[in-house]
Amino acid sequence: MSKWMQEWSTETVAPHDLKLAERPVPEAGEHDIIVRTLAVSLNYRDKLVLETGMGLDLAFPFVPASDMSGVVEAVGKSVTRFRPGDRVISTFAPGWLDGLRPGTGRTPAYETLGGAHPGVLSEYVVLPEGWFVAAPKSLDAAEASTLPCAGLTAWFALVEKGHLRAGDRVVVQGTGGVALFGLQIAKATGAEVIVTSSSREKLDRAFALGADHGINRLEEDWVERVYALTGDRGADHILEIAGGAGLGQSLKAVAPDGRISVIGVLEGFEVSGPVGPLLLKSPVVQGISVGHRRALEDLVGAVDRLGLKPVIDMRYKFTEVPEALAHLDRGPFGKVVIEF
Amino acid sequence: MSKWMQEWSTETVAPHDLKLAERPVPEAGEHDIIVRTLAVSLNYRDKLVLETGMGLDLAFPFVPASDMSGVVEAVGKSVTRFRPGDRVISTFAPGWLDGLRPGTGRTPAYETLGGAHPGVLSEYVVLPEGWFVAAPKSLDAAEASTLPCAGLTAWFALVEKGHLRAGDRVVVQGTGGVALFGLQIAKATGAEVIVTSSSREKLDRAFALGADHGINRLEEDWVERVYALTGDRGADHILEIAGGAGLGQSLKAVAPDGRISVIGVLEGFEVSGPVGPLLLKSPVVQGISVGHRRALEDLVGAVDRLGLKPVIDMRYKFTEVPEALAHLDRGPFGKVVIEF
Amino acid sequence: MSKWMQEWSTETVAPHDLKLAERPVPEAGEHDIIVRTLAVSLNYRDKLVLETGMGLDLAFPFVPASDMSGVVEAVGKSVTRFRPGDRVISTFAPGWLDGLRPGTGRTPAYETLGGAHPGVLSEYVVLPEGWFVAAPKSLDAAEASTLPCAGLTAWFALVEKGHLRAGDRVVVQGTGGVALFGLQIAKATGAEVIVTSSSREKLDRAFALGADHGINRLEEDWVERVYALTGDRGADHILEIAGGAGLGQSLKAVAPDGRISVIGVLEGFEVSGPVGPLLLKSPVVQGISVGHRRALEDLVGAVDRLGLKPVIDMRYKFTEVPEALAHLDRGPFGKVVIEF
Amino acid sequence: MSKWMQEWSTETVAPHDLKLAERPVPEAGEHDIIVRTLAVSLNYRDKLVLETGMGLDLAFPFVPASDMSGVVEAVGKSVTRFRPGDRVISTFAPGWLDGLRPGTGRTPAYETLGGAHPGVLSEYVVLPEGWFVAAPKSLDAAEASTLPCAGLTAWFALVEKGHLRAGDRVVVQGTGGVALFGLQIAKATGAEVIVTSSSREKLDRAFALGADHGINRLEEDWVERVYALTGDRGADHILEIAGGAGLGQSLKAVAPDGRISVIGVLEGFEVSGPVGPLLLKSPVVQGISVGHRRALEDLVGAVDRLGLKPVIDMRYKFTEVPEALAHLDRGPFGKVVIEF
Incomplete structure (x- = not known):
């Protein structure tokens, strides 16, 4: 496994500060998995976070984006849900497993990747195993990366709720x-x-x-x-x-x-x-604000059984993140994805 | 049974035109029941209809008010749900028996008593048996008259939905x-x-x-x-x-x-x-706009089993309808009821 | 309109007594419609009723079968839902319009056509307008006749409930x-x-x-x-x-x-x-015991929008009712229908 | 904090083998809390497990019972939900947090305390923080201990489902x-x-x-x-x-x-x-087989707001576990509880 990785990050809330840099791959904790990123799907929200911070308490250097697919490279010693070689996708709001959403009336939960939690525009992502779901078998990596936010939002609105x-x-x-x-x-x-x-x-x-x-x-x-x-x-x-x-x-x-x-x-x-x-x-x-992990698992199952193919308007290379973000402003037909 | 009855009605959309007049008690059709009114509960909506018409296609002379309790005096030959002597209350939206509401997206249903249908501020009310529900056993007539609109709205919001x-x-x-x-x-x-x-x-x-x-x-x-x-x-x-x-x-x-x-x-x-x-x-x-007949039956059952007593701010006589309507403007604590 | 009609009926609970006879077409009441039957779909239940009575209080001469499609020939003077020329299908349990089912814990409702109510194996059916639903536009008469019991049962189980x-x-x-x-x-x-x-x-x-x-x-x-x-x-x-x-x-x-x-x-x-x-x-x-009229209307809409075609194993002529009933014992693949 | 603790356990599936013994208090892992037991509520199921094993893969020495209340003595370094001094109750099926139940059609989940997981008839219980819920404020320790299984089962049946x-x-x-x-x-x-x-x-x-x-x-x-x-x-x-x-x-x-x-x-x-x-x-x-953690939290809230007091038929001392188990056979009126 590589010890160093490329990663997009910014030191300020300002989109032009977004830079590609090399950093060490983090150590995996007991319950973490190390995932080699294959694709990241961008949401308009990612652009808003970069431009405005959206009132979130971001940690800098801040890595943007929440939705990725990848392959498990290594697992912490207490990990039970995944093994190296498994293909996975991230969850948008990791603390929400099923049922009612976390948070309070005063302070609604908005603990998402690429926000309160770190983002995924990185060659490797090291996070708890519970924050991932098995990728659908019938989709390529770019397609799979579109499910955690855009796909789940539509599914949660139409089917779950x-x-x-x-x-x-x-x-x-x-x-x-x-x-x-x-x-x-x-x-x-x-x-x-x-x-x-x-x-x-x-x-x-x-x-x-x-x-x-x-x-x-x-x-x-x-x-x-x-x-x-x-x-x-x-x-x-x-x-x-x-x-x-x-x-x-x-x-x-x-x-x-x-x-x-x-x-x-x-x-x-x-x-x-x-x-x-x-x-x-x-x-x-x-x-409707995305949905829980169990519903994402339901969506993955439905995608495989129905042969549903997400619509990708354009695939960009890892080095083309600025161009991909600019594309979001032009109202894409479907999703904009970064392939690694 | 009396052949003539007193009734409040108006010839125009203008509250000061509301007058008490004597009219013949209507004939009962095959499926109708003749109900002698014991109490009518007023809603702020009744005042709006009198003052503005609320865009409804009212038939004149127009009798206002939707919520009443009374006793069945006689029944049409095909009536099966009630017998003379039964105590009943009206339903606010008679065409909505259970389940989904009638009407369309373009033209929502608003077929209520004291609106598209005739009102109940009358000594006798002659309407189809299906437009009534058995009154609760534990309430007096004035209390019972408050259930069809105000009671059912709260019940439908909190319990049914x-x-x-x-x-x-x-x-x-x-x-x-x-x-x-x-x-x-x-x-x-x-x-x-x-x-x-x-x-x-x-x-x-x-x-x-x-x-x-x-x-x-x-x-x-x-x-x-x-x-x-x-x-x-x-x-x-x-x-x-x-x-x-x-x-x-x-x-x-x-x-x-x-x-x-x-x-x-x-x-x-x-x-x-x-x-x-x-x-x-x-x-x-x-x-929430009131509710269906089945839910009103559920509410009646719950009222009897729970000993729930509706709150009446003031009881007026049949001749005091103008004073009762004026009371509505002062923000009553609970309901304003006319007793016959 | 014809004054006489052919009709299958029996004087006893015994299937071999089923006979085709000529009877006058009944008069239509105020709320009735006269429907010329185009097809009747048989259910295994129809056979049980003929053979055992199923404990029902049948009126003799008893006409079997519950599910039909036809065309409205004439309407009573108060009818509002249908006009002559409309294609309709029957409802299996006419008293159940939407929401909760009728009946009590002690005496569950089983008021169906071809049971407590008269059946439909007759050239004309004269029943209240509320007992019918508009037929789907995309099905022929035989296909449409399969919806009221078999189709609705599956729909009610899978979709409504x-x-x-x-x-x-x-x-x-x-x-x-x-x-x-x-x-x-x-x-x-x-x-x-x-x-x-x-x-x-x-x-x-x-x-x-x-x-x-x-x-x-x-x-x-x-x-x-x-x-x-x-x-x-x-x-x-x-x-x-x-x-x-x-x-x-x-x-x-x-x-x-x-x-x-x-x-x-x-x-x-x-x-x-x-x-x-x-x-x-x-x-x-x-x-699951069939379902309510509103769900049948939903099914009709879904059938038209989805292009769903009911499966008919065999179509028999009106004179071949005994052969069609015998077919039921052999486990048909889909439905057995009588065409008029 | 005590280093040694008294604990009831058995080496075989045989109720007469149940013995009180001294063991070291386990070390707390990163996410664990150490809870000093104040009360344990017994269920008939506990007796069945002791007598028959119920087909479960028990680890010996086996400590029975699933339902306890206690006070947090110490917490692991990553614990966020509780602090020392908090009063807590256990959850019956710790892996089920909200929404759909874990397990498969072939192998339903039955991962409970005092079964596949260790039991709680012990002076100290050391388990992950996620396996506990804050105790109600309005109940004593014995009353609180009755909620995780008996209380939640009734609540889940009547209210949640x-x-x-x-x-x-x-x-x-x-x-x-x-x-x-x-x-x-x-x-x-x-x-x-x-x-x-x-x-x-x-x-x-x-x-x-x-x-x-x-x-x-x-x-x-x-x-x-x-x-x-x-x-x-x-x-x-x-x-x-x-x-x-x-x-x-x-x-x-x-x-x-x-x-x-x-x-x-x-x-x-x-x-x-x-x-x-x-x-x-x-x-x-x-x-209905008990319920999830979120519903237990709902029940705790309702107990406090409603002043609901669980019914305890008899309170036994920690040394009287055999007598308490024997009581279960006599059909208690409400719960049988061990106080520490």
């Missing part, structure tokens, strides 16, 4: 990483999927992935179109990704007793909407 | 009709109840009803106080009755994986709040 | 009508489906319908095979159709926190099984 | 430890509680604890009595503790859409019952 049913009508807003996972998972569950976008070209690509309907938000009122597509019933489940006043539109478009999953970045806005449809249709509005 | 558990911490906002039912139902379920109010005197009365804690919103920050009372965990369930930007405070006060039931009148405001706690605590936010 | 998820492992026992609906619905929901049968030929046909795995119960221990197929985890959901001591095998094969839906005829046996796995794996064991 | 509601009718079979917790928790949740027993004297004591109704099983048919007490509706939830063919009676007594929680020892019998009510009433039958 949303109890999506065959025949349900689902609206997916946009064509980013979570949205396309939402499209694919909803289709695999037998739902009818309506994708909204402001790009005709992206809608065409969404159709190719199985979308039943596409709505160009620049050309038509998406709520009216949802009524038309559903015989006025509205959508059973809406992945509300836009945030802000968009919630008001979703409250209009949702079916009675339907569900709106609010997903999005954590900065800069309020949600708001009219109280009338909230009362008279009684939908569940629930914020 | 909220799955309230013994030991949960519940915040009830205010001391109106729904709020006090919420207090009583939550206490009966073994919850710890925190009442907020802007009146010290009303908080004292809430303590007398079993409230564990009272927060005077004029004197302290209720969110901070909820943190203090719950060891920072926050409230498991909040009956959000204030509406508007109040949702933002509730999002701060709620525990991770908690629940906010939004209850309130339907006019004049939006709900809004910060997206951070909505995402990171992932509470369920659900609008 | 079972909250089946993409990636779940489902065991379907046998290849009868409910089982094949179970197979198709589970596949449409993204589940991995394991079919058990004692016939290699039927397993081959199940594979053609999408089954992922087939287990020949004559050739191998199906529980061991389920362990092998699931990496020892067991099945997330088992449609337990065999009944009797079969429950014991299902308790062994089920995954921790899994679900066993017990489906079957109502006569002649007990269920039994070892208490160990019931305690230590804590599965939900739930009997 | 059963979603018990105010006004529900609950049947509790017998007056053992789980049953009396069931009675108390159900009453605290606003349920109406029916206790069955074969002892008039025990029924009187159950009434004193709040039971609404008592049925002497030697004197009357308890199912008929449940029908009579519930207006034929049946019980919403039955804590089925007897096991075996008792399930058949519970299937008769349960309400439509009700719930039967099967609780009991793991040896020696099957459950069985008629398929008719299982299908036509569609109750959930679910085995």
Whole structure:
């Protein structure tokens, strides 16, 4: 095993400070595993952390990014879940194993990799075995790296919390990483999927992935179109990704007793909407912030059994992290991944 | 049986037009029952309908009010659920028997008595048998009349949808009709109840009803106080009755994986709040608009078994309807009821 | 509209008494619709009722069968849900619209067509409009007639009660009508489906319908095979159709926190099984007896959106009812239908 | 801190081999806490393990018992959840933190203290911090020791899985430890509680604890009595503790859409019952085997907020373990506890 490794890190909250440097591979504690990184999937959140710190108590030098896949190189003496050679993926919020989320009302938990915990843009990652899950057998390393945050968020919203049913009508807003996972998972569950976008070209690509309907938000009122597509019933489940006043539109478009999953970045806005449809249709509005380890294991199993292939807009090399981060600003179709 | 009856009605959307007049008791159809009214419970909504019409397609002369208790005088030839002499209460939204609510995403159902359907401020009410539920045995007529809207709303939020558990911490906002039912139902379920109010005197009365804690919103920050009372965990369930930007405070006060039931009148405001706690605590936010007939039957059973006594702030005579409506503006402690 | 109609009926509980006779088409009441029958789907239960009465209080002449599709010929004056020309299917248990089932602990409800209510093996059926649901647009009349009992039972078990998820492992026992609906619905929901049968030929046909795995119960221990197929985890959901001591095998094969839906005829046996796995794996064991009207409407919507085609083993003519009933004894692969 | 401690252990599966001996207090690992035992609550299961081994792979010398309360004496260097002086209780199945239970379909998890893991009949217990929960503030040590198995089983059945509601009718079979917790928790949740027993004297004591109704099983048919007490509706939830063919009676007594929680020892019998009510009433039958750590924390909170006091039939001294075990055979009313 290599004793030295390359790693992207920064000394300040400022994206241009991000530098590639050589550091020693950390020692593995009793319960740790040493994972050789094969791919890292970037989220827009990673960019926000680099640019703003997001109010987190970061330790410097700070290594960004939370989602990786790799191969176990060595294990601590008390490790039981993995062996060298196993392919693994990271978990986004390591302390949340199953059931209710940690944290309090006053101080919600936001203990994630690439945030309160160290990040993964590094040739080796040395962390407790409990922070990893076996990678799916059917995906390559880059694809597998997209599951811990984007994939799990969509799964947690639609399946774990949303109890999506065959025949349900689902609206997916946009064509980013979570949205396309939402499209694919909803289709695999037998739902009818309506994708909204402001790009005709992206809608065409969404159709190719199985979308039943596409709505160009620049050309038509998406709520009216949802009524038309559903015989006025509205959508059973809406992945509300836009945030802000968009919630008001979703409250209009949702079916009675339907569900709106609010997903999005954590900065800069309020949600708001009219109280009338909230009362008279009684939908569940629930914020979704990734999910727990058991659900990630469920997703991995489903990915293998369903042959679900994550959508990667572009694969970058380990040396191209700045270019990959810049790509995030251009609204990728699916995920942006660094391959090692 | 009397052939003529006294009835309050109006020819226009204007509260001062409300007049007491004599009309013939309607004929009972095959599935109808004729109910002699014993009490009518007023809701603030009744006042809004009289003052604004609330956008409803009212039939004139319009008889207001939705919630009544009475005794069955006669039954149509196909009636099977009731017999003369039975004591009954009305249902608020007669078409909703159980399970999912009627209506569509475009046009939510709001087919209620004293709205799209005729009201009950009348000595006799003649309506289909399916629109009534057996009255609780343990309540007098005035108390029983408070269940169909205010009682059921609190029950539906806390029990039917909220799955309230013994030991949960519940915040009830205010001391109106729904709020006090919420207090009583939550206490009966073994919850710890925190009442907020802007009146010290009303908080004292809430303590007398079993409230564990009272927060005077004029004197302290209720969110901070909820943190203090719950060891920072926050409230498991909040009956959000204030509406508007109040949702933002509730999002701060709620525990991770908690629940906010939004209850309130339907006019004049939006709900809004910060997206951070909505995402990171992932509470369920659900609008509640009364509930279905089966849940009202459950509530009636629970009232009898638990000895729960609705709180009536003032009982008025049938001739005092204008005074009773005026009372609604002064923020009653519990319900305002007309006795016949 | 024809004034006379052909109808199969019997004067006694004895299948050989079943005779085709001519009777006048009944008058339609205010809330009734007159439906011209296009197809009737037979269930094994229909045979049991004819042979044993099943303890039901049958009215003679008794017309058997519960599941039909047809076209509305005329409607009573108060009918609002249907118009002449609409294609409809019957509901199995007409009094159960949504939510909790009717009946009591002492006397469970079993008010079904072709039982406590009249049956449908008749050229015309005249019943309340609330007892019908709009037929799916994508099925022919024979296919549509299979939904009210067999289709809904599988849907209610897997989707409405079972909250089946993409990636779940489902065991379907046998290849009868409910089982094949179970197979198709589970596949449409993204589940991995394991079919058990004692016939290699039927397993081959199940594979053609999408089954992922087939287990020949004559050739191998199906529980061991389920362990092998699931990496020892067991099945997330088992449609337990065999009944009797079969429950014991299902308790062994089920995954921790899994679900066993017990489906079957109502006569002649007990269920039994070892208490160990019931305690230590804590599965939900739930009997399923068809389902409510709202779930049938959900199924109809899902059938149209998913393109799900019910499996009909054989179509018989209206004059061939005795042959069709005899077919039921031979274990059909899917449904046996009478076309009018 | 003491270096030596007294401990009950056995070298063989044979209850008469149980002996008190002196052993060194184990060293605490990095994540361990050293807890000085104040009380141990015995379960009938402890006796079965001593007498039969229950098929478990026990390590000898084997220390029995799973449920204890104590005070933290010292903590390992990585411990974060507890400090010296904290009062704690043990968890029954330490690997199950929240959500789904561990184990597989083939090999259900039964990794409990006093079984696959060491027991607690010892002056000091040294185990990982994650295996403990903060003790309730409102109970003495003996009372607190009854929560991890008996208390949590009743809570998990009624509240966590059963979603018990105010006004529900609950049947509790017998007056053992789980049953009396069931009675108390159900009453605290606003349920109406029916206790069955074969002892008039025990029924009187159950009434004193709040039971609404008592049925002497030697004197009357308890199912008929449940029908009579519930207006034929049946019980919403039955804590089925007897096991075996008792399930058949519970299937008769349960309400439509009700719930039967099967609780009991793991040896020696099957459950069985008629398929008719299982299908036509569609109750959930679910085995319950204690519960997870998060639910134990919920129970602790509820105990403190509700002032719930566990029922201890007899308190024995540390030297009287054989007498206490013998007491278990006589059917205690509530729990049997060893005080240190």
